[in-house]
Amino acid sequence: MVSKLDLYKIFCKVGKSESFSKAAKDLYMTQPAVSQAIMQLERELDTRLFIRTPKGVSLTNEGSLLFEYANSAINLIHVGEEKILEFKNLTTGELKIGVGDTISRYFLLPYLEAFHNRYPNIKFNIVNGTTLELCTILKSGGVDIAVCNFPIDDPTLELRPCIDIQDTFVYGERFKKILAKPLSLHELVKLPLIFLESKSNSRRYVEDFMISKGIKISPEFELGSHDLLLEFAKINLGIACVTREFSKEYLTEGLLHEVQLIEEIPKRSIGVCFLKSVPLSRASTKFVEIVENKNN
Amino acid sequence: MVSKLDLYKIFCKVGKSESFSKAAKDLYMTQPAVSQAIMQLERELDTRLFIRTPKGVSLTNEGSLLFEYANSAINLIHVGEEKILEFKNLTTGELKIGVGDTISRYFLLPYLEAFHNRYPNIKFNIVNGTTLELCTILKSGGVDIAVCNFPIDDPTLELRPCIDIQDTFVYGERFKKILAKPLSLHELVKLPLIFLESKSNSRRYVEDFMISKGIKISPEFELGSHDLLLEFAKINLGIACVTREFSKEYLTEGLLHEVQLIEEIPKRSIGVCFLKSVPLSRASTKFVEIVENKNN
DNA sequence: GGTAGGTATAAGGAGTGGTTATGTGGTAAG
DNA sequence: CTTACCACATAACCACTCCTTATACCTACC
Numbered sequence: 018m019v020s021k022l023d024l025y026k027i028f029c030k031v032g033k034s035e036s037f038s039k040a041a042k043d044l045y046m047t048q049p050a051v052s053q054a055i056m057q058l059e060r061e062l063d064t065r066l067f068i069r070t071p072k073g074v075s076l077t078n079e080g081s082l083l084f085e086y087a088n089s090a091i092n093l094i095h096v097g098e099e100k101i102l103e104f105k106n107l108t109t110g111e112l113k114i115g116v117g118d119t120i121s122r123y124f125l126l127p128y129l130e131a132f133h134n135r136y137p138n139i140k141f142n143i144v145n146g147t148t149l150e151l152c153t154i155l156k157s158g159g160v161d162i163a164v165c166n167f168p169i170d171d172p173t174l175e176l177r178p179c180i181d182i183q184d185t186f187v188y189g190e191r192f193k194k195i196l197a198k199p200l201s202l203h204e205l206v207k208l209p210l211i212f213l214e215s216k217s218n219s220r221r222y223v224e225d226f227m228i229s230k231g232i233k234i235s236p237e238f239e240l241g242s243h244d245l246l247l248e249f250a251k252i253n254l255g256i257a258c259v260t261r262e263f264s265k266e267y268l269t270e271g272l273l274h275e276v277q278l279i280e281e282i283p284k285r286s287i288g289v290c291f292l293k294s295v296p297l298s299r300a301s302t303k304f305v306e307i308v309e310n311k312n313n
Numbered sequence: 314m315v316s317k318l319d320l321y322k323i324f325c326k327v328g329k330s331e332s333f334s335k336a337a338k339d340l341y342m343t344q345p346a347v348s349q350a351i352m353q354l355e356r357e358l359d360t361r362l363f364i365r366t367p368k369g370v371s372l373t374n375e376g377s378l379l380f381e382y383a384n385s386a387i388n389l390i391h392v393g394e395e396k397i398l399e400f401k402n403l404t405t406g407e408l409k410i411g412v413g414d415t416i417s418r419y420f421l422l423p424y425l426e427a428f429h430n431r432y433p434n435i436k437f438n439i440v441n442g443t444t445l446e447l448c449t450i451l452k453s454g455g456v457d458i459a460v461c462n463f464p465i466d467d468p469t470l471e472l473r474p475c476i477d478i479q480d481t482f483v484y485g486e487r488f489k490k491i492l493a494k495p496l497s498l499h500e501l502v503k504l505p506l507i508f509l510e511s512k513s514n515s516r517r518y519v520e521d522f523m524i525s526k527g528i529k530i531s532p533e534f535e536l537g538s539h540d541l542l543l544e545f546a547k548i549n550l551g552i553a554c555v556t557r558e559f560s561k562e563y564l565t566e567g568l569l570h571e572v573q574l575i576e577e578i579p580k581r582s583i584g585v586c587f588l589k590s591v592p593l594s595r596a597s598t599k600f601v602e603i604v605e606n607k608n609n
Numbered sequence: 610g611g612t613a614g615g616t617a618t619a620a621g622g623a624g625t626g627g628t629t630a631t632g633t634g635g636t637a638a639g
Numbered sequence: 640c641t642t643a644c645c646a647c648a649t650a651a652c653c654a655c656t657c658c659t660t661a662t663a664c665c666t667a668c669c
Contacts, residue, residue: 022318022321023317025318064400077592078594079397079594082396083396086396090393091318093382093385094321095314097378098314098315101360101378101379102358104360105359
């Protein structure tokens with residue numbers, strides 16, 4: 018057997034780049050070193066592996082035969098090393114996630130569970146806040162990643178939308194007759210409305226949309242959580258602006274009904290975001306992958 | 314990535330033998346050397362790979378994870394090296410030969426047979442074409458070697474003439490009286506002539522020779538194969554320009570007769586040719602040797 | 610014909626990777 | 640309890656490998 022496995026590392030690089038000089042650059046060594054290494058390998062195998070041409074080299078039949086194996090071998094080693102790294106980083110460590118509480122409850126929970134099952138040794142550190150607050154915390158390093166309502170306009174953040182959500186208005190029994198038919202936003206705002214507090218991203222999104230239509234709202238109630246929106250609407254205190262996907266239970270059980278708007282509010286997204294400038298930790302990467310459903 | 318692949322060779326041995334000292338013996342080195350190698354690997358991966366016990370070592374979780382990959386990789390390298398050996402011993406491989414069909418039938422066949430008997434595991438890949446076409450294919454790497462009619466004027470090709478052949482004119486019964494006596498080319502061209510198609514090297518050779526004598530031919534027939542030349546001549550459709558060596562059967566059986574030319578056409582050769590710039594594969598070398606009758 | 614880009618060759622020097630010698634710890638037997 | 644043995648760790652040293660610089664040679668292209 019060939020004495021030095023390292024020769025194969027060089028061999029593979031040359032095989033791929035079809036050039037001694039280029040391989041040398043890639044390997045941070047000089048061309049003569051590569052030349053000698055290949056020559057040594059050829060000597061030890063007593064086989065010509067490359068055909069030298071004026072414009073580089075190309076594998077001989079024997080060379081490409083060997084290349085198939087050597088390349089796979091090197092790749093295997095790489096994979097092994099990566100597994101080790103993963104193992105190391107995921108058997109210890111902490112994952113700091115910033116998230117709004119509506120999102121954490123209705124969207125994130127299953128992913129947290131899945132991640133924990135897969136990597137039981139990673140501790141969670143969940144920070145609650147509005148989208149805006151989370152962005153600030155993210156930049157100060159308080160959390161590794163944040164799961165927010167989009168849109169977010171911040172060039173320093175990498176955004177990964179995951180699912181689309183639809184803002185909608187819901188009402189309880191008392192408004193059933195009035196809202197039996199589709200109506201326009203102009204008509205809607207005459208009714209008592211229930212919104213999230215004005216600092217929340219969701220509220221701002223819907224409000225901005227309505228302002229763009231020339232409509233100004235003055236909510237009857239401003240509440241701190243999505244749950245409260247649903248409960249207030251249920252006991253007929255008004256018509257609540259909620260996220261359809263997070264109101265499934267109330268809607269399917271007939272506790273609440275959706276307003277049929279003539280002009281529907283455009284969809285927006287929920288997604289993960291993190292700093293572009295800071296490389297993600299292994300655990301964070303895995304978590305993002307899971308949320309994006311890239312594997313399993 | 315870990316700097317030295319060689320560390321993995323040692324790592325695998327230790328992983329298998331579960332002992333530094335034993336691995337050291339197997340690797341023909343001393344125990345401290347192994348000890349240091351493993352420590353270096355552990356340092357570079359920043360991971361403990363072995364649990365040291367009083368009676369040897371055992372792989373950690375991370376270690377056995379890595380071992381799976383490293384061991385497969387090493388085995389792959391081994392297999393690759395063995396394949397190379399096989400290749401060298403010509404127990405595997407392919408030989409791509411370009412050849413004209415006249416030549417393959419009348420000249421090459423016995424050599425193909427001989428080579429196959431000697432190296433039964435080498436596959437043939439035979440490509441047909443005219444001499445000119447074959448040279449092109451040769452340069453594009455489509456074949457390893459080509460067996461052609463010479464002369465070939467190409468400085469990038471190495472030529473190995475093998476046998477001389479003689480171009481000659483043959484005729485059937487009907488022309489017997491007219492051609493009983495030797496005649497000159499000038500007289501010959503007045504008779505109906507049968508040639509190969511003009512793109513063939515043989516045709517060009519003879520035609521060039523005649524032009525050099527100031528004679529222009531206008532063949533009655535232009536045919537695609539040497540066989541047809543003989544058959545056409547046999548049924549008295551004209552006088553065919555053929556290769557004497559490939560017409561033995563017809564001549565000895567009296568089906569055809571040779572024109573006795575006053576100016577005989579110079580002999581030319583059939584031989585093997587291949588690219589000067591590309592070293593011959595082992596199989597090709599052997600084949601050339603056989604065709605040149607250098608051994609056996 | 611000159612230049613650019615590629616590989617081969619030669620010689621020298623630094624550093625890796627092995628050696629020997631010795632230390633440490635744990636187990637088992639007396 | 641003590642001693643002996645076995646296995647790995649540590650230290651110091653040295654040689655040889657491997658990489659570098661310098662140079663030569665070839666071909667293709669302008």
